[in-house]
Structure formats: structure tokens, C-alpha cells
Amino acid sequence: xxxxxxxxxxxxxxxxxxxxxxxxxxxxxxxxxxxxxxxxxxxxxxxxxxxxxxxxxxxxxxxxxxxxxxxxxxxxxxxxxxxxxxxxxxxxxxxx
Numbered sequence: 263x264x265x266x267x268x269x270x271x272x273x274x275x276x277x278x279x280x281x282x283x284x285x286x287x288x289x290x291x292x293x294x295x296x297x298x299x300x301x302x303x304x305x306x307x308x309x310x311x312x313x314x315x316x317x318x319x320x321x322x323x324x325x326x327x328x329x330x331x332x333x334x335x336x337x338x339x340x341x342x343x344x345x346x347x348x349x350x351x352x353x354x355x356x357x358x
Contacts, residue, residue: 282325288337289323299358303336 289299300315308315321327 276330277322277325279325281329282323284324285329285333285337288341289338292340296323 296319303315322329
């Protein structure tokens with residue numbers, strides 16, 4: 263079955279300018295920078311080191327890495343909830 267996608271131009275694990283722009287736009291809409299998102303992820307259970315999270319986010323923002331489905335879901339949830347938890351508590355990364 264032909265999906266209409268040219269498989270020759272797809273590089274697994276690589277981002278695209280479109281996904282990088284989407285990622286940057288979502289962060290801007292949320293009023294967050296990459297550092298704030300990294301702190302939030304760390305505080306909410308991401309077990310990677312801060313530098314590793316920041317490197318991953320930077321690669322997504324530049325198009326060097328694809329924006330994962332998990333990241334798309336996380337940003338979508340943050341946008342839909344207005345960065346609030348179901349009980350109304352703001353989702354804010356603390357300043358360290």
C-alpha cells in the first residue's frame with residue numbers, strides 16, 4: 263500500500279524544520295523556555311540529568327532530533343490544561 267510518503271527522504275531519528283518550528287511555537291505559546299521545560303520534566307520524574315534533558319530539548323528545537331510522541335503529548339497536555347493540574351494548582355517549574 264502506497265502511503266504517499268517518499269521513504270527515501272525520511273531519516274529515522276532525525277528531526278525536520280517543521281517539527282522544530284512546531285516545538286518552538288508550543289514553548290512560546292506556553293511562555294516557557296527550554297530551561298523551564300527541562301526543570302519541569304526533572305521535577306515531574308524525568309530521571310535523566312539536567313544537562314541531558316537540555317541537550318535533548320535543544321536538539322528538538324534545532325531540528326537535529328525528532329520531537330517524540332511523548333514530548334508532543336506533554337506539550338499538548340500543558341497547553342490544554344493551561345499549565346494547571348486538574349485541581350487548579352499551577353504547573354510551574356521551581357527556580358533552582
